Amino acid sequence: MVHADKATPLVTGSVLRLYVAGNSASSRQAVQNLKRLQMLIKAEGGHVEIIDVLANPELAEKDSILATPTLCYEHSGRHRRIVGDLSDTKKILVFLGIEMKGTAA
Amino acid sequence: MTSQEIDAADVLDRVKTGVKAFDDLVMGGFPRARTTVVGGTPGSGKTVFATQFLVHGITMFGERGVLVTFEEPPRDIEANMRSFGWDLRRWREQGALAFVDASPPANDELVIGDFDLAGLLARIQHAVKTVNARRVVLDSLTQLFDHFIGEPKILRRELFHISSALKKSGLTVLMTAERNSEYGEITRHRLEEFVADNVVILRNVLQREKRRRTIEVLKMRGSHHAEGEAPFTLVANQGVVAVPLSSLRLEQQSSMVRVTSGNPAIDEMCGGGFFRDSVTLVSGATGTGKTLLVTNFLAGGVAAGEKAILFGYEESKGQLFRNASGWGVDFAKMQEDGRLKIICLYPEAQGLPDHLLTIESLVDEFRPNRIAIDSLSALERIAPDTGFREFLISLTSFIKKREIAGLCTATSKSLIGGESASEQHISTLTDSIILLRYIQEHDTMHRGLMVLKMRGSEHAKEIRRFTIDSRGMHLGEPFADAPNVFTGTDNDFTR
Numbered sequence: 001m002v003h004a005d006k007a008t009p010l011v012t013g014s015v016l017r018l019y020v021a022g023n024s025a026s027s028r029q030a031v032q033n034l035k036r037l038q039m040l041i042k043a044e045g046g047h048v049e050i051i052d053v054l055a056n057p058e059l060a061e062k063d064s065i066l067a068t069p070t071l072c073y074e075h076s077g078r079h080r081r082i083v084g085d086l087s088d089t090k091k092i093l094v095f096l097g098i099e100m101k102g103t104a105a
Numbered sequence: 106m107t108s109q110e111i112d113a114a115d116v117l118d119r120v121k122t123g124v125k126a127f128d129d130l131v132m133g134g135f136p137r138a139r140t141t142v143v144g145g146t147p148g149s150g151k152t153v154f155a156t157q158f159l160v161h162g163i164t165m166f167g168e169r170g171v172l173v174t175f176e177e178p179p180r181d182i183e184a185n186m187r188s189f190g191w192d193l194r195r196w197r198e199q200g201a202l203a204f205v206d207a208s209p210p211a212n213d214e215l216v217i218g219d220f221d222l223a224g225l226l227a228r229i230q231h232a233v234k235t236v237n238a239r240r241v242v243l244d245s246l247t248q249l250f251d252h253f254i255g256e257p258k259i260l261r262r263e264l265f266h267i268s269s270a271l272k273k274s275g276l277t278v279l280m281t282a283e284r285n286s287e288y289g290e291i292t293r294h295r296l297e298e299f300v301a302d303n304v305v306i307l308r309n310v311l312q313r314e315k316r317r318r319t320i321e322v323l324k325m326r327g328s329h330h331a332e333g334e335a336p337f338t339l340v341a342n343q344g345v346v347a348v349p350l351s352s353l354r355l356e357q358q359s360s361m362v363r364v365t366s367g368n369p370a371i372d373e374m375c376g377g378g379f380f381r382d383s384v385t386l387v388s389g390a391t392g393t394g395k396t397l398l399v400t401n402f403l404a405g406g407v408a409a410g411e412k413a414i415l416f417g418y419e420e421s422k423g424q425l426f427r428n429a430s431g432w433g434v435d436f437a438k439m440q441e442d443g444r445l446k447i448i449c450l451y452p453e454a455q456g457l458p459d460h461l462l463t464i465e466s467l468v469d470e471f472r473p474n475r476i477a478i479d480s481l482s483a484l485e486r487i488a489p490d491t492g493f494r495e496f497l498i499s500l501t502s503f504i505k506k507r508e509i510a511g512l513c514t515a516t517s518k519s520l521i522g523g524e525s526a527s528e529q530h531i532s533t534l535t536d537s538i539i540l541l542r543y544i545q546e547h548d549t550m551h552r553g554l555m556v557l558k559m560r561g562s563e564h565a566k567e568i569r570r571f572t573i574d575s576r577g578m579h580l581g582e583p584f585a586d587a588p589n590v591f592t593g594t595d596n597d598f599t600r
Contacts, residue, residue: 021223029219053224057231064210065224067253072212081210083253084218095215 014075016048019060021068026085030069033086040089041098073098117328120168120240120277123161124154126347130322130331131303139326140268140278140300142246144292145307150318150339151281153189154307155242156182157344158279160191163201168239171203171232173225175248179204190342203232209252216253222263226270233276241276247283250294261299268300291323302326308334315456317492320347336495338458346462361561364475364510367405368398370580371539374556374565379537383560384501384511386481386531389541393552394571395514396420397432397578398539399477402512404434407444411474416464417449418483425449432577446471457488457496465503476504480514481531501534536560544568544584553584 018034020027031050038048053060053068063072071082073096080096119134128134135141145151159170172193174182182204183193196202205228229241243249246264253260264280271278280300282292287308291297297304304323309316319334337347363378366385372378379385387395403413417425425447429436439445448467450460468476478484478500485493504511515531532538538557543550554571556564567583 019224021221021227024221024223026219026221027223053227057227060224061205061228061231064206064208065228066207066222066249067216067220067225068223069220070224079210079212081212081214083214083216084220087218091215091217095213 014047014073017063017072017074018048018050019053019063019065019068019070019072020050022052022054024068027069029085029087030071033089034071037086037089037092041093121161121166122158123165124157124337124345124347126335127320127337127345130320130335130347131325132329135277135279135303136325136328137277138272138275139302140272140280141303141305142292142297142301143279143281143305143307144284144297145281146284146287146309149284149307149309150337150345151283151307152176152182152244153186153339154320154345155244155279155281156186156191156193157189159202159240159242160186160193160196160344162240163196169201169203169236170240170242171205171229171236171238173205173207173229173232173241173243175207175209175243175245175252178208179206188341189344191344200236203236203238205229205232207249209248216255220256220259222260222267226267229267229271230274233271233274239276241271241278243278243280245281245283246296247281247293257294260294264296265299297324312492315487315492317456318458320345336458336492338456338462340459340462364411365405365409366398366512367401367403367408368578368580370569371398371554371556374554374569374580375537375559376562376564379510379512380561381510382505382508383536384504384513384534385537385539386513386515386535387539387541388515388517390517390543393541393543394573394578395516395541396425396428396479397573398541399479399512399514400425400429400432400434400436401577402475402477403436403445404429404439406475406510407439407442412444412446412472413439413475413477414446414468414471414473415448415477415479416467417447417479418452419480420449422447422449431575432573433575434577446473452483452487457484457492460484461496461499461503464500468503468507468509473509475510475512478511478513480516482514482516497531497534532558537564542568546584551584554580 018030020030051059053065067083069085071086073080082092082095086092118137120137121128121134143151143155156172159172162168162170172182186193193202197204207225232238233241250257250260268278280296282296284292287310291304291306301324303325306321306323308319308321310319318337318339320337321334322330335347337345340346362381364381365378366372366375387398389395399415403415406413426436436445436447440447446467450463484496488496501511513531513535537559540555540557542553544553552571553568555568569583570581572579572581
């Protein structure tokens with residue numbers, strides 16, 4: 001995979017932001033999967049937040065969110081997004097370029 | 106009002122587009138709280154039409170709007186629409202218009218697993234609430250499908266959901282969608298099947314090297330609509346202007362007031378002159394005196410205290426002035442007095458719908474009592490057949506609605522006798538027809554004039570000789586032995 005070789009840990013200054021829509025099935029699924037993801041990655045210092053677009057549509061507007069759930073990852077000026085219920089953890093980490101715990105020094 | 110009309114009004118509140126002729130096609134406007142898909146090939150005018158729906162809502166009907174843009178960021182749309190005289194930015198700043206920028210983000214994006222478009226819906230509803238909107242445009246859905254290219258099923262489900270949610274809030278929604286071809290499937294991804302109550306198609310067809318734009322109402326759930334394609338044009342500072350056609354009814358009052366043709370002898374042949382709100386066709390080969398009749402028609406009106414307007418498509422203004430003075434008519438003086446306006450245009454300068462709009466706007470500005478068009482044949486050569494017929498219907502109907510006297514010329518193709526294509530088209534649409542013909546009598550050529558048709562009036566049936574000199578046209582005696590004006594052969598020879 002393209003991103004695997006430049007994988008970096010989730011570090012200070014990086015942001016993981018999950019946009020969900022109320023209590024919908026895919027949103028609940030995504031929140032669960034994000035929790036699992038946080039346990040897998042080296043999350044020291046990274047900022048994680050969950051935003052409900054139904055309660056905060058202006059934040060969705062600001063971040064140009066169309067679909068929910070959407071996970072936005074900002075790290076050192078790079079923006080990446082994943083749309084969907086975050087079920088495929090491995091694919092997500094590869095796409096975001098985040099190391100799993102114990103895979104690197 | 107008939108009971109049927111009352112029923113329709115009760116059931117469906119209408120949301121006017123403000124494009125007069127289009128609103129007529131859909132019986133007053135789009136039904137409120139319904140979704141309409143506007144389909145068209147790239148460049149067919151979808152975005153203009155949809156944006157205009159919002160613009161007219163703000164400027165004409167006091168209804169605010171939300172524009173959801175999937176293709177270009179709002180800033181680009183604001184710049185593009187300025188050429189139609191629409192200051193979207195000002196309305197946005199005044200809170201009459203809100204954008205939802207759904208143009209593709211620059212970010213890398215991955216789609217895995219199930220998702221919905223609650224984010225988009227929440228943003229649209231937020232924008233609607235912010236400006237208190239009644240109209241929403243989504244432009245274009247095709248871009249949204251391209252964005253989530255692997256998930257058409259999810260998109261269909263979600264768009265249906267968005268459409269229902271907006272309708273439930275009483276919003277009238279236009280969604281644009283691309284088509285692959287002018288006469289193929291209705292839209293790419295078959296959007297119309299799951300979101301649309303109504304379907305409107307915009308076309309931009311190349312016919313005989315000319316672009317012809319049309320608008321068609323394909324489906325209107327729970328309502329009547331006019332069928333078939335109606336021509337329209339895109340005008341700077343106005344946007345979409347539809348040309349009324351099937352919505353026209355023959356409702357013009359026909360008046361019995363007579364006006365002069367500008368030639369007392371012809372007035373006499375017509376039973377006392379032309380009717381005030383009638384259209385007369387003068388048909389003849391080149392050089393038979395059509396432009397002279399036009400000149401007399403204009404001068405006769407001005408002499409009677411009327412105002413006259415001429416649209417010339419064959420000769421320059423200078424030429425027309427010289428011709429007129431050659432027959433003792435002073436166009437320059439009439440123009441100075443504000444009684445005459447002459448507009449000379451090259452037929453190829455614009456398409457027929459644009460010519461029609463030019464004529465209509467100048468007539469409404471100058472308010473003449475009579476109008477002459479010289480010649481229809483010149484206009485015919487720039488348009489496909491259907492386009493020309495539509496133009497004629499609209500033109501004659503417009504002339505009658507304004508209750509002015511009209512005189513049009515058509516050139517027959519052969520020098521002697523014969524019928525031109527324009528005659529066939531126009532003969533049923535005009536009230537009167539005057540034929541000018543070269544007529545061979547033994548070894549000399551004469552000019553002959555006859556009144557072929559005069560709707561609602563008696564008229565002379567004979568063919569009169571006429572001559573042209575420096576004082577104009579002089580009608581002489583009828584031909585003694587009735588030559589055949591349609592074939593041009595002298596009966597003396599055929600017998």
